[in-house]
Amino acid sequence: MGTQKLNRIELAVREWQNVVEDHRKIFSLDIAKNKALCRHNLRAFEKISIHYRNTKDPGERFSLVALKQERRHLERLAYPNTFVRLFRRLLVLPVKRQFYIAQLKKQQKISDAKVYQLLDKAGMKKHLSTVLQKMHSEQTAFSVAEGKLISRNEILDSKLTFERDNLGEYQISQHASLSNDKDTGLGRTQNVRLTNGYIISPQENYNLLKGRAIKVQDTWVMLDRNDKDINGHFGIKEIQHVEGFDIKKLIKDLKLKDYQTSSQIDELASLLCQGERVLVKRNHRTYEIEASPQFRTIDIYDSKNNKVTISEMLSRKNAQPLTIKLAKVPQSKNKLNISKN
Secondary structure (H helix, E strand, O other): OOOOOOOHHHHHHHHHHHHHHHHHHHHOOOHHHOHHHHHHHHHHHHHHHHHOOOOOOHHHHHHHHHHHHHHHHHHHHHOOOHHHHHHHHHHHHHHHHHHHHHHHHHHHHHHHHHHHHHHHHOOOHHHHHHHHHHHHOOOOEEEEEEEEEEEOOEEEEEEEEEEEOOOOOEEEEEEEEEEOOOOOOOOOEEEEEEOOOOOOOHHHHHHHHOOOOEEEOOEEEEEEEEEEOOOOEEEEEEOOOOOOOOHHHHHHHHOOOOOOOHHHHHHHHHHHHOOOOEEEEEOOEEEEEEEEHHHOEEEEEOOOOOEEOHHHHHHOOOOOOEEEEEEOOOOOOOEEEEEEO
């Protein structure tokens, strides 16, 4: 028979009881005989009751009733005088309650701001009111989705899934699908799932699904084609052994005219870290570059999409443009002279 999971109130009480028990072993304390400790214990239980006062979970509602009985027992030990207990309930507790509720509201505002930042990052900030309403009402699980037309042939669908754990915290996972992608050999649709706190932008999701690496929370990741769940979603894998991969130094080594200053290099590095394939120019030639952290380099492609090395790129001379001149021939048909400057 499996062990039943404790609800949030039970966990909070258990955690506090563990603290009390640790101190009792060290200091030989007896709460039942020490009024000061009884009062401290009572205040802890009152805070737990206020914190979860609006819970709609049936099990937690029952725990609140049981906790109320425990508080009454501690109250009689801490304040034996009936008049003092009544004075505390009528005048002291309401003030403390309002003070603690104000603290909780302040914490809630901070939490809501973090949710906004998360949704903004995922390109779903228009769903903020819906998400907050569901979180505040303590819904067990819900999701929000957004579709984006990338090009005439590509649609990126993104979804955030929120699941509430037994601590009342929401675990968030992100899924994305790229439909009608003709560039890969994996069919019309590719899907990716992100867990472990990874929340990325729609463009970063697109770049992942195109097979490029991105940098998330100081970690380089890429699509893991060997990790596919029953819903057809690929996982992501962290790229190991990237020590020494200095993307800014590699950019400097390319000696690009348009990326010489620190701010320009930072801008290009940021784009590459997001998995972008960036168009650059050197010696009147155009190239596309992308980060390749697994090989600790930058991949370079010429105008024909042929891969070239950094040394090949640097060794290529200035392109000599082909010019066409119209020669003047008296009383005869014009001729075309084609020459190279």
